[in-house]
Amino acid sequence: MNFELFLHYRPWLMAAEVTLIWSFVTIGLYLLSKRFHRRYKKWWTTPIIITPILLIVITLLSHTNYNVYIRGTHWLMALLGPATVAFAIPIYRRRNIIVLYWKTLSIGVVFGSILSIASAWFLASAVGIDETLRLSLLPRSISTPFAMVISGEIGGVPELTALFVILTGIFGASFGQLALYWLPLKSKLSMGASFGLAAHVAGSSKAYELDNEVGTIAALVMVLTGIFNVLIAPLLEAILS
Template sequence: MNASLWQVVIGHPLFALALTLAAYQIAILVYQRSGWLVLQPVMVSMLLVVGVLLLCGVEYSTYRIGAEPIAWLLGPATVALAVPLQHNIKRIRQLFWPIIVTVLAGGALSVVLTLVIGWLLGADWAVLMSLAPKSVTMPIAMPVADQIGGIASLAAVMVMLTGVIGTALGPLLLRWAKVDHPAARGLSYGMNAHAIGTAHALQEGEECGAFAALAMSLLGIATALLMPLLLAA
Protein backbone atom coordinates (compact mmCIF):
# COMPACT_ATOMS: atom_id res chain seq x y z
CA MET A 1 0.00 0.00 0.00
CA ASN A 2 1.61 3.27 -1.09
CA ALA A 3 1.83 6.30 1.17
CA SER A 4 -0.94 8.31 -0.50
CA LEU A 5 -3.41 5.43 -0.30
CA TRP A 6 -2.48 4.83 3.33
CA GLN A 7 -3.16 8.48 4.13
CA VAL A 8 -6.57 8.14 2.52
CA VAL A 9 -7.31 5.08 4.68
CA ILE A 10 -6.33 6.65 8.00
CA GLY A 11 -8.06 9.87 7.05
CA HIS A 12 -11.36 8.15 6.29
CA PRO A 13 -14.20 9.03 8.71
CA LEU A 14 -14.78 5.34 9.45
CA PHE A 15 -11.12 4.56 10.24
CA ALA A 16 -11.48 5.12 13.99
CA LEU A 17 -14.69 3.13 14.16
CA ALA A 18 -13.23 0.20 12.20
CA LEU A 19 -10.02 0.28 14.25
CA THR A 20 -11.94 0.16 17.54
CA LEU A 21 -14.18 -2.72 16.49
CA ALA A 22 -11.30 -4.69 14.96
CA ALA A 23 -9.11 -4.18 18.05
CA TYR A 24 -11.88 -5.39 20.34
CA GLN A 25 -12.59 -8.46 18.23
CA ILE A 26 -8.90 -9.34 18.22
CA ALA A 27 -8.75 -8.81 21.98
CA ILE A 28 -11.74 -11.11 22.54
CA LEU A 29 -10.12 -13.77 20.34
CA VAL A 30 -6.85 -13.52 22.27
CA TYR A 31 -8.73 -13.73 25.57
CA GLN A 32 -10.76 -16.76 24.51
CA ARG A 33 -7.82 -18.61 22.96
CA SER A 34 -5.42 -17.94 25.83
CA GLY A 35 -7.85 -18.33 28.73
CA TRP A 36 -5.73 -15.87 30.71
CA LEU A 37 -7.81 -13.57 32.90
CA VAL A 38 -5.04 -10.95 32.84
CA LEU A 39 -5.59 -10.49 29.10
CA GLN A 40 -8.85 -8.63 29.59
CA PRO A 41 -10.33 -7.46 26.25
CA VAL A 42 -10.61 -3.86 27.48
CA MET A 43 -6.89 -3.66 28.23
CA VAL A 44 -5.71 -5.53 25.14
CA SER A 45 -7.96 -3.57 22.77
CA MET A 46 -6.81 -0.29 24.32
CA LEU A 47 -3.17 -1.21 23.78
CA LEU A 48 -3.88 -2.20 20.18
CA VAL A 49 -5.69 1.08 19.45
CA VAL A 50 -2.97 3.17 21.08
CA GLY A 51 -0.26 1.30 19.18
CA VAL A 52 -1.97 1.81 15.82
CA LEU A 53 -2.58 5.50 16.52
CA LEU A 54 1.08 6.00 17.39
CA LEU A 55 2.28 4.13 14.30
CA CYS A 56 -0.08 6.07 12.04
CA GLY A 57 0.56 9.42 13.68
CA VAL A 58 -3.14 9.99 14.34
CA GLU A 59 -4.01 12.43 17.12
CA TYR A 60 -6.30 11.19 19.88
CA SER A 61 -8.71 14.08 19.29
CA THR A 62 -9.14 12.94 15.69
CA TYR A 63 -9.67 9.35 16.76
CA ARG A 64 -12.16 10.41 19.45
CA ILE A 65 -14.34 12.21 16.91
CA GLY A 66 -14.36 9.20 14.59
CA ALA A 67 -15.19 6.77 17.39
CA GLU A 68 -18.02 8.93 18.76
CA PRO A 69 -20.81 6.55 17.57
CA ILE A 70 -19.46 3.88 19.94
CA ALA A 71 -19.50 6.35 22.82
CA TRP A 72 -23.16 7.05 22.08
CA LEU A 73 -23.94 3.41 22.85
CA LEU A 74 -22.63 3.68 26.41
CA GLY A 75 -25.86 5.30 27.55
CA PRO A 76 -28.20 2.58 26.23
CA ALA A 77 -25.80 -0.12 27.44
CA THR A 78 -25.88 1.33 30.96
CA VAL A 79 -29.67 1.59 30.94
CA ALA A 80 -29.85 -2.03 29.76
CA LEU A 81 -28.37 -3.10 33.11
CA ALA A 82 -31.83 -2.42 34.53
CA VAL A 83 -33.06 -5.60 32.83
CA PRO A 84 -31.25 -8.11 35.10
CA LEU A 85 -32.02 -5.84 38.07
CA GLN A 86 -35.73 -6.04 37.31
CA HIS A 87 -35.58 -9.79 36.88
CA ASN A 88 -33.98 -10.14 40.33
CA ILE A 89 -35.86 -7.38 42.15
CA LYS A 90 -37.46 -9.78 44.69
CA ARG A 91 -34.08 -11.17 45.64
CA ILE A 92 -32.65 -7.65 45.95
CA ARG A 93 -35.49 -6.61 48.26
CA GLN A 94 -34.88 -9.62 50.48
CA LEU A 95 -31.20 -8.68 50.85
CA PHE A 96 -31.68 -4.90 50.93
CA TRP A 97 -30.00 -4.12 54.26
CA PRO A 98 -27.11 -6.59 53.86
CA ILE A 99 -26.47 -5.01 50.45
CA ILE A 100 -26.43 -1.47 51.88
CA VAL A 101 -24.11 -2.44 54.74
CA THR A 102 -21.79 -4.33 52.40
CA VAL A 103 -21.54 -1.50 49.88
CA LEU A 104 -20.93 1.20 52.51
CA ALA A 105 -18.48 -0.84 54.59
CA GLY A 106 -16.65 -2.28 51.60
CA GLY A 107 -16.49 1.05 49.80
CA ALA A 108 -15.17 2.87 52.88
CA LEU A 109 -12.58 0.15 53.57
CA SER A 110 -11.38 0.27 49.97
CA VAL A 111 -10.84 4.03 50.10
CA VAL A 112 -9.14 3.94 53.52
CA LEU A 113 -6.77 1.14 52.55
CA THR A 114 -5.94 2.85 49.26
CA LEU A 115 -5.10 6.13 50.99
CA VAL A 116 -3.06 4.45 53.74
CA ILE A 117 -1.02 2.34 51.32
CA GLY A 118 -0.49 5.33 49.02
CA TRP A 119 0.61 7.50 51.94
CA LEU A 120 3.03 4.84 53.21
CA LEU A 121 4.55 4.64 49.72
CA GLY A 122 5.09 8.40 49.68
CA ALA A 123 2.37 9.50 47.27
CA ASP A 124 1.57 13.20 47.35
CA TRP A 125 -1.89 14.65 47.93
CA ALA A 126 -2.85 14.94 44.26
CA VAL A 127 -1.98 11.29 43.62
CA LEU A 128 -3.86 10.15 46.72
CA MET A 129 -6.96 12.05 45.67
CA SER A 130 -6.67 10.52 42.21
CA LEU A 131 -6.52 7.04 43.73
CA ALA A 132 -9.40 7.52 46.18
CA PRO A 133 -12.28 7.06 43.67
CA LYS A 134 -10.57 4.27 41.70
CA SER A 135 -13.26 1.67 42.47
CA VAL A 136 -16.15 3.48 40.77
CA THR A 137 -16.89 3.84 37.09
CA MET A 138 -14.90 6.39 35.10
CA PRO A 139 -17.65 9.00 34.46
CA ILE A 140 -18.00 9.35 38.24
CA ALA A 141 -14.37 8.92 39.28
CA MET A 142 -12.97 11.64 37.01
CA PRO A 143 -15.11 14.58 38.20
CA VAL A 144 -14.89 13.40 41.81
CA ALA A 145 -11.09 13.26 41.62
CA ASP A 146 -11.00 16.73 40.09
CA GLN A 147 -13.31 18.07 42.80
CA ILE A 148 -11.27 16.74 45.74
CA GLY A 149 -7.89 17.89 44.41
CA GLY A 150 -6.84 14.94 42.28
CA ILE A 151 -5.95 14.61 38.61
CA ALA A 152 -8.84 13.47 36.45
CA SER A 153 -6.67 11.82 33.78
CA LEU A 154 -4.71 9.88 36.40
CA ALA A 155 -7.96 8.80 38.05
CA ALA A 156 -9.16 7.48 34.68
CA VAL A 157 -6.04 5.32 34.35
CA MET A 158 -6.43 4.03 37.92
CA VAL A 159 -10.09 3.17 37.30
CA MET A 160 -9.20 1.19 34.21
CA LEU A 161 -6.38 -0.68 35.96
CA THR A 162 -8.63 -1.39 38.94
CA GLY A 163 -11.30 -2.86 36.67
CA VAL A 164 -8.85 -5.01 34.74
CA ILE A 165 -6.96 -6.26 37.80
CA GLY A 166 -10.15 -6.78 39.80
CA THR A 167 -11.70 -8.82 37.02
CA ALA A 168 -8.51 -10.81 36.49
CA LEU A 169 -7.96 -11.68 40.15
CA GLY A 170 -11.57 -11.64 41.37
CA PRO A 171 -12.60 -15.15 40.23
CA LEU A 172 -9.40 -16.65 41.62
CA LEU A 173 -9.72 -14.94 45.01
CA LEU A 174 -13.42 -15.75 45.30
CA ARG A 175 -12.66 -19.39 44.49
CA TRP A 176 -9.94 -19.48 47.16
CA ALA A 177 -12.36 -17.93 49.66
CA LYS A 178 -15.02 -20.49 48.63
CA VAL A 179 -17.53 -17.77 47.74
CA ASP A 180 -20.06 -19.46 45.46
CA HIS A 181 -23.27 -17.47 46.02
CA PRO A 182 -24.12 -15.45 42.88
CA ALA A 183 -25.25 -12.41 44.91
CA ALA A 184 -22.03 -12.29 46.94
CA ARG A 185 -19.87 -12.75 43.85
CA GLY A 186 -21.82 -10.06 42.01
CA LEU A 187 -21.43 -7.55 44.82
CA SER A 188 -17.70 -8.23 44.88
CA TYR A 189 -17.32 -7.71 41.13
CA GLY A 190 -19.39 -4.53 41.10
CA MET A 191 -17.61 -2.96 44.07
CA ASN A 192 -14.06 -3.89 43.13
CA ALA A 193 -14.07 -3.87 39.33
CA HIS A 194 -17.04 -1.59 38.43
CA ALA A 195 -18.20 -1.85 34.78
CA ILE A 196 -15.54 -4.33 33.66
CA GLY A 197 -16.34 -6.58 36.60
CA THR A 198 -20.06 -6.25 35.92
CA ALA A 199 -19.53 -7.40 32.35
CA HIS A 200 -17.70 -10.47 33.67
CA ALA A 201 -20.43 -11.07 36.28
CA LEU A 202 -23.07 -11.15 33.54
CA GLN A 203 -21.11 -13.96 31.92
CA GLU A 204 -21.37 -15.96 35.16
CA GLY A 205 -25.13 -15.54 35.30
CA GLU A 206 -28.00 -13.07 35.41
CA GLU A 207 -28.26 -12.98 39.21
CA CYS A 208 -24.52 -12.38 39.57
CA GLY A 209 -24.69 -9.64 36.94
CA ALA A 210 -27.72 -8.01 38.58
CA PHE A 211 -25.98 -7.71 41.96
CA ALA A 212 -22.79 -6.47 40.30
CA ALA A 213 -24.72 -3.74 38.49
CA LEU A 214 -26.48 -2.81 41.73
CA ALA A 215 -23.23 -2.64 43.70
CA MET A 216 -21.55 -0.57 41.00
CA SER A 217 -24.47 1.86 40.93
CA LEU A 218 -24.83 2.22 44.70
CA LEU A 219 -21.10 2.63 45.26
CA GLY A 220 -20.95 5.22 42.48
CA ILE A 221 -23.78 7.23 44.03
CA ALA A 222 -22.25 7.02 47.52
CA THR A 223 -18.84 8.05 46.20
CA ALA A 224 -20.19 11.00 44.23
CA LEU A 225 -22.18 12.27 47.22
CA LEU A 226 -19.96 11.50 50.21
CA MET A 227 -16.35 11.54 49.06
CA PRO A 228 -16.20 15.26 48.14
CA LEU A 229 -17.75 16.09 51.50
CA LEU A 230 -15.38 13.91 53.53
CA LEU A 231 -12.08 14.42 51.70
CA ALA A 232 -12.41 18.01 50.56
CA ALA A 233 -13.43 19.28 54.00
Protein backbone atom coordinates in the same frame (compact mmCIF):
# COMPACT_ATOMS: atom_id res chain seq x y z
CA MET B 1 -18.67 17.59 -7.48
CA ASN B 2 -16.72 20.82 -7.77
CA PHE B 3 -13.07 20.21 -6.91
CA GLU B 4 -12.66 23.66 -5.33
CA LEU B 5 -15.56 22.94 -3.03
CA PHE B 6 -14.06 19.57 -2.21
CA LEU B 7 -10.80 21.19 -1.11
CA HIS B 8 -12.70 23.81 0.83
CA TYR B 9 -14.32 21.10 2.97
CA ARG B 10 -11.07 19.31 3.57
CA PRO B 11 -10.94 19.80 7.39
CA TRP B 12 -14.42 18.38 7.60
CA LEU B 13 -13.40 15.47 5.45
CA MET B 14 -10.40 14.82 7.66
CA ALA B 15 -12.55 14.66 10.78
CA ALA B 16 -14.75 12.11 9.07
CA GLU B 17 -11.68 10.16 7.98
CA VAL B 18 -10.28 10.11 11.52
CA THR B 19 -13.57 8.87 12.92
CA LEU B 20 -13.96 6.21 10.26
CA ILE B 21 -10.40 4.90 10.37
CA TRP B 22 -9.93 4.78 14.14
CA SER B 23 -13.41 3.46 14.84
CA PHE B 24 -12.83 0.78 12.23
CA VAL B 25 -9.43 -0.14 13.71
CA THR B 26 -10.77 -0.21 17.30
CA ILE B 27 -13.89 -2.25 16.52
CA GLY B 28 -11.96 -4.56 14.21
CA LEU B 29 -9.27 -5.29 16.81
CA TYR B 30 -11.95 -5.80 19.45
CA LEU B 31 -13.82 -8.34 17.33
CA LEU B 32 -10.61 -10.16 16.42
CA SER B 33 -9.41 -10.37 20.03
CA LYS B 34 -12.86 -11.55 21.09
CA ARG B 35 -12.62 -14.39 18.62
CA PHE B 36 -9.08 -15.11 19.82
CA HIS B 37 -10.30 -15.18 23.43
CA ARG B 38 -13.02 -17.65 22.54
CA ARG B 39 -10.41 -19.99 21.10
CA TYR B 40 -7.72 -19.62 23.78
CA LYS B 41 -9.46 -19.18 27.11
CA LYS B 42 -6.82 -17.56 29.33
CA TRP B 43 -7.27 -14.58 31.65
CA TRP B 44 -4.72 -12.53 29.68
CA THR B 45 -6.43 -13.09 26.33
CA THR B 46 -9.51 -11.10 27.36
CA PRO B 47 -10.30 -8.31 24.83
CA ILE B 48 -9.88 -5.57 27.45
CA ILE B 49 -6.19 -6.43 27.87
CA ILE B 50 -5.17 -7.37 24.32
CA THR B 51 -7.05 -4.70 22.36
CA PRO B 52 -5.65 -1.62 24.20
CA ILE B 53 -2.09 -2.99 23.96
CA LEU B 54 -2.45 -3.49 20.21
CA LEU B 55 -4.04 -0.04 19.90
CA ILE B 56 -1.17 1.61 21.77
CA VAL B 57 1.33 -0.14 19.50
CA ILE B 58 -0.56 0.96 16.37
CA THR B 59 -0.95 4.58 17.50
CA LEU B 60 2.76 4.71 18.40
CA LEU B 61 3.84 3.18 15.09
CA SER B 62 1.63 5.52 13.06
CA HIS B 63 2.74 8.55 15.17
CA THR B 64 -0.85 9.34 16.05
CA ASN B 65 -1.52 11.68 18.94
CA TYR B 66 -4.00 10.33 21.51
CA ASN B 67 -6.05 13.52 21.11
CA VAL B 68 -6.58 12.64 17.44
CA TYR B 69 -7.42 9.05 18.30
CA ILE B 70 -9.98 9.95 20.96
CA ARG B 71 -11.64 12.50 18.63
CA GLY B 72 -12.36 9.62 16.28
CA THR B 73 -13.54 7.13 18.90
CA HIS B 74 -15.21 9.33 21.47
CA TRP B 75 -18.64 8.15 20.39
CA LEU B 76 -17.74 4.61 21.46
CA MET B 77 -16.97 5.79 24.99
CA ALA B 78 -20.21 7.76 25.04
CA LEU B 79 -22.05 4.44 24.63
CA LEU B 80 -21.11 3.68 28.25
CA GLY B 81 -24.10 5.91 29.14
CA PRO B 82 -26.78 3.79 27.44
CA ALA B 83 -24.90 0.69 28.66
CA THR B 84 -25.48 1.87 32.24
CA VAL B 85 -29.17 2.33 31.41
CA ALA B 86 -29.25 -1.24 30.04
CA PHE B 87 -28.45 -2.56 33.53
CA ALA B 88 -32.02 -1.67 34.49
CA ILE B 89 -33.33 -4.79 32.74
CA PRO B 90 -31.40 -7.47 34.69
CA ILE B 91 -31.91 -5.50 37.91
CA TYR B 92 -35.66 -5.33 37.30
CA ARG B 93 -35.80 -9.04 36.51
CA ARG B 94 -34.15 -9.93 39.82
CA ARG B 95 -35.70 -7.23 42.00
CA ASN B 96 -36.61 -9.84 44.60
CA ILE B 97 -32.90 -10.06 45.53
CA ILE B 98 -32.94 -6.41 46.63
CA VAL B 99 -36.07 -6.89 48.70
CA LEU B 100 -34.63 -9.99 50.38
CA TYR B 101 -31.06 -8.89 51.03
CA TRP B 102 -31.14 -5.10 51.29
CA LYS B 103 -29.42 -5.18 54.69
CA THR B 104 -26.43 -7.22 53.56
CA LEU B 105 -26.18 -5.19 50.34
CA SER B 106 -26.07 -1.87 52.19
CA ILE B 107 -23.44 -3.18 54.61
CA GLY B 108 -21.36 -4.26 51.63
CA VAL B 109 -21.70 -0.91 49.86
CA VAL B 110 -20.80 1.21 52.90
CA PHE B 111 -17.95 -1.00 54.11
CA GLY B 112 -16.54 -1.59 50.64
CA SER B 113 -16.57 2.12 49.72
CA ILE B 114 -14.74 3.06 52.90
CA LEU B 115 -12.23 0.25 52.34
CA SER B 116 -11.66 1.38 48.77
CA ILE B 117 -11.06 5.04 49.61
CA ALA B 118 -8.97 4.27 52.70
CA SER B 119 -6.78 1.70 50.94
CA ALA B 120 -6.04 4.09 48.07
CA TRP B 121 -5.20 6.87 50.51
CA PHE B 122 -2.86 4.82 52.71
CA LEU B 123 -1.14 3.03 49.85
CA ALA B 124 -0.55 6.31 48.02
CA SER B 125 0.84 7.90 51.18
CA ALA B 126 3.05 4.87 51.82
CA VAL B 127 4.80 4.99 48.43
CA GLY B 128 4.92 8.78 48.31
CA ILE B 129 2.60 9.96 45.53
CA ASP B 130 1.96 13.67 45.21
CA GLU B 131 -1.28 15.26 46.39
CA THR B 132 -3.18 15.70 43.09
CA LEU B 133 -2.42 12.16 41.94
CA ARG B 134 -3.42 10.78 45.32
CA LEU B 135 -6.75 12.62 45.22
CA SER B 136 -7.31 11.40 41.66
CA LEU B 137 -6.78 7.82 42.86
CA LEU B 138 -9.41 7.92 45.62
CA PRO B 139 -12.63 7.41 43.64
CA ARG B 140 -11.16 4.78 41.33
CA SER B 141 -13.42 1.84 42.13
CA ILE B 142 -16.68 3.51 41.15
CA SER B 143 -17.91 3.70 37.57
CA THR B 144 -16.34 6.34 35.33
CA PRO B 145 -19.07 9.00 35.15
CA PHE B 146 -19.47 9.07 38.94
CA ALA B 147 -15.76 8.94 39.60
CA MET B 148 -15.05 11.92 37.36
CA VAL B 149 -17.65 14.03 39.15
CA ILE B 150 -16.22 13.13 42.58
CA SER B 151 -12.59 13.55 41.53
CA GLY B 152 -13.28 17.13 40.41
CA GLU B 153 -15.11 17.83 43.64
CA ILE B 154 -12.36 16.65 46.01
CA GLY B 155 -9.54 18.29 44.03
CA GLY B 156 -8.24 15.55 41.75
CA VAL B 157 -7.89 15.54 37.95
CA PRO B 158 -11.03 13.94 36.42
CA GLU B 159 -9.20 12.86 33.25
CA LEU B 160 -6.59 10.93 35.23
CA THR B 161 -9.28 9.42 37.43
CA ALA B 162 -11.01 8.06 34.32
CA LEU B 163 -7.81 6.26 33.40
CA PHE B 164 -7.35 4.85 36.93
CA VAL B 165 -10.98 3.76 37.00
CA ILE B 166 -10.49 1.82 33.79
CA LEU B 167 -7.23 0.21 34.95
CA THR B 168 -8.99 -0.77 38.18
CA GLY B 169 -11.84 -2.27 36.18
CA ILE B 170 -9.50 -4.27 33.94
CA PHE B 171 -7.49 -5.59 36.84
CA GLY B 172 -10.45 -6.14 39.14
CA ALA B 173 -12.38 -8.11 36.53
CA SER B 174 -9.41 -10.39 35.82
CA PHE B 175 -8.24 -10.77 39.41
CA GLY B 176 -11.75 -11.03 40.86
CA GLN B 177 -12.37 -14.26 39.04
CA LEU B 178 -9.17 -15.75 40.45
CA ALA B 179 -9.69 -14.44 43.99
CA LEU B 180 -13.25 -15.67 44.24
CA TYR B 181 -12.10 -19.05 43.08
CA TRP B 182 -9.59 -19.29 45.92
CA LEU B 183 -11.62 -17.63 48.69
CA PRO B 184 -13.92 -19.94 50.65
CA LEU B 185 -17.09 -18.02 49.78
CA LYS B 186 -20.48 -19.59 50.07
CA SER B 187 -22.87 -16.93 48.79
CA LYS B 188 -23.38 -15.55 45.30
CA LEU B 189 -24.16 -12.30 47.06
CA SER B 190 -20.57 -11.82 48.20
CA MET B 191 -19.11 -12.60 44.77
CA GLY B 192 -21.44 -10.15 43.04
CA ALA B 193 -20.88 -7.46 45.65
CA SER B 194 -17.10 -7.57 45.41
CA PHE B 195 -17.15 -7.57 41.60
CA GLY B 196 -19.53 -4.62 41.45
CA LEU B 197 -17.81 -2.68 44.19
CA ALA B 198 -14.18 -3.16 43.23
CA ALA B 199 -14.41 -3.26 39.46
CA HIS B 200 -17.64 -1.36 38.55
CA VAL B 201 -18.89 -1.93 34.98
CA ALA B 202 -15.99 -4.12 33.88
CA GLY B 203 -16.51 -6.30 36.95
CA SER B 204 -20.26 -6.52 36.40
CA SER B 205 -19.73 -7.48 32.79
CA LYS B 206 -17.27 -10.19 33.85
CA ALA B 207 -19.68 -11.35 36.55
CA TYR B 208 -22.39 -11.74 33.91
CA GLU B 209 -20.11 -14.06 32.00
CA LEU B 210 -19.75 -16.25 35.09
CA ASP B 211 -23.32 -16.29 36.34
CA ASN B 212 -26.47 -14.34 35.63
CA GLU B 213 -27.36 -13.80 39.28
CA VAL B 214 -23.85 -12.76 40.32
CA GLY B 215 -23.87 -10.26 37.45
CA THR B 216 -27.16 -8.75 38.59
CA ILE B 217 -25.90 -8.28 42.13
CA ALA B 218 -22.68 -6.77 40.78
CA ALA B 219 -24.60 -4.26 38.65
CA LEU B 220 -26.84 -3.34 41.53
CA VAL B 221 -23.96 -2.89 43.98
CA MET B 222 -22.10 -0.82 41.36
CA VAL B 223 -24.98 1.62 41.02
CA LEU B 224 -25.57 1.83 44.77
CA THR B 225 -21.86 2.41 45.41
CA GLY B 226 -21.78 5.18 42.81
CA ILE B 227 -24.72 6.96 44.42
CA PHE B 228 -23.35 6.45 47.94
CA ASN B 229 -19.98 7.89 46.93
CA VAL B 230 -21.51 10.96 45.29
CA LEU B 231 -23.43 11.55 48.53
CA ILE B 232 -20.35 11.26 50.78
CA ALA B 233 -18.07 13.28 48.46
CA PRO B 234 -18.75 16.62 50.24
CA LEU B 235 -17.97 14.92 53.57
CA LEU B 236 -14.76 13.49 52.12
CA GLU B 237 -13.78 16.91 50.86
CA ALA B 238 -14.31 18.36 54.32
CA ILE B 239 -12.14 15.65 55.92
CA LEU B 240 -9.33 16.01 53.38
CA SER B 241 -9.00 19.78 53.51
